[in-house]
Amino acid sequence: MGKAPRNGKILAAQTMERLRHAGLRPTRQRVELASLLFQDCDRHVTAESLHDEVTEAGVKVSLATVYNTLHQFTQAGLLRQVIVDAARSYFDTNTGDHQHFFLEKEGVLIDIPGEAISVAGVPNPPPGLTVERVDVVVRVKRA
Amino acid sequence: MGKAPRNGKILAAQTMERLRHAGLRPTRQRVELASLLFQDCDRHVTAESLHDEVTEAGVKVSLATVYNTLHQFTQAGLLRQVIVDAARSYFDTNTGDHQHFFLEKEGVLIDIPGEAISVAGVPNPPPGLTVERVDVVVRVKRA
DNA sequence: TCACAGTTTAGAATCGTTCTAAACTATTGA
């Protein structure tokens, strides 16, 4: 269980570029977190799960920094916050148009492609208000 | 600013019956809270807002009891919990099929009738999972 | 009226999250 850099150099370089583009100074911590978040497929994390993950990877990042970073990434449009559970916040690496299944018991989110689902008949909001976003959460449980 | 019982007797009697029906012993506190919640139109409350309200009405109910009661009412099907805000839980006296506008800044929920809105194209959930409910939140802001 | 199961309560505890202020570091310009 060493460092296993593999193509880490290239990845890190790409990640740093991406952070710079977002106006974020590419610090060690942000690069580490971004690499975990954006390397593969779409992911759903909580501050704690990401902190555990980065810690298990042998990297020391404080929980406060994980929180800061998640919010900064969200503000930069790299992440999207998903509110489905009163107990904790989820962050989604898929920032495109899509919705979610949510398995409450297990705290698991599953993407539903935006093209698949459609919401019709949303009334005009009361005067003076404009629609920012329409969120659909399909709450599921084990049969 | 007295007691203002008006038709309070009748209301209280109805409320007690309703609670009994739900399998809840009609204590002073539960009757008070139920009267506030169910007397008029549909309402959206948080534990704190309801506690403030009952307190201002000159009735002494502890915050813990408000929390307990909201959960008991929810379990009994008298209320529905609405998850739209990471910071606090809302409870809705409208337990029928409907959705919500949510004005984040002000913490305001507005009902959208269930007949108005329709969600199409929800994929089958992954094997072993069944749909419990589909929640739609239309996030709005002041124009 | 009594006994008891169910309920309420104050206050402590918990949990996720945010804040604070001191130490650290990426960047820039000399």
Added chain:
DNA sequence: TCAATAGTTTAGAACGATTCTAAACTGTGA
């Protein structure tokens, strides 16, 4: 290359919503 500095990280305290605890209280049925 190196300092100056603005931005970042961090441990730990603080916070706010919620839950827990265990002791006091109260509907209810006999």
